[in-house]
Structures are given as C-alpha cells and as structure tokens.
Amino acid sequence: MSFQPLPDVTDDSAAFWQGGVDGVLRIHRCRQCSTWFHPPTPVCPECLSMDVGPEATSGRATVQGFSVNMQPWAPDMEVPYVVAVVSVTDAPGVQLTTRLVDVSPDAVTVGMLVEVIFQHVDDIYLPLFRPVIEPSEAS
Ligand SMILES: [Zn+2]
DSSP states (O other), X not given: OOSSOOOOOOTTTHHXXXXXXXXXXXXEEXXXXXXXXXXXXXXXXXXXXXXXXXXXXXXXXXXXXXXXXXXXXXXXXXXXXXXXXXXXXXXXXXXXXXXXXXXXXXXOOTTOEEEEEEEEETTEEEEEEEEOOOHHHHO
C-alpha cells in the first residue's frame, strides 16, 4: 500500500489538485455567502448554495500543528519528515493536512508562516508547504 495514495480527481477537486500547473493554490469558495471550504464540493456547507467554485489564494498558510514521522512507509521515503495541519491565510476556516519540506523538523514551530510548493506526481500536483523566508530575515 502506498504511503501517499494519489487522490481521485473529480470535477470539483480538479482545480485544487491541478492548480500547481500555474503554481496557484485554489480553494473552493461560495459566491453567495463568501465562505471558503475544503475539501471542494458542489454545495456550500454553510448556506447550501451551489454557486461555488475555486478561487486563487496567495498560497500562504500558518502551521497549526505538526508531527514528525521517523518511519519510512515506502522504500524511497526520506525520514524524518513533517506532517502538518496548516490554515490557509486567505481562506479563513480552511485547514489542509500537508507535508512540510525544505525545513529541518527541529525548526518547525506552531505559528510558522509557510508557502505552497507543488510536487508534480502523474497528473496531479500535491500541495506541500515550505517556510516563508522574509527578505528582512535573510539579511
Ligand atoms: Zn454559502
């Protein structure tokens, strides 16, 4: 069994899984009540409107919680790796379970600002996140 089974891409979720084509993290939003929601569905969970669709976000998010995995579930997996729940900055209420990359597990903190980076696998783009390096911090 694969550690990271590829998701089924449906009409509703295509924008999410294939947003990496142009590097944009797209989250579903209701055009009636402006609620952002995930996973994408054809009906708004708030007001049951069907006037919903994917909207572009900045791709930035904040780490809400994380765990460090030491177990290589597949032969080609590098360990340790960090599984995190992040809240999408532009989409209040939306949290994604994802993997953090380009960061030492020791350096991950709750509240850390991260940005999306897409891993292209077959015909989908897995949204992973890496720390945002602000220009002011780099100097
Ligand atoms: Zn709604």
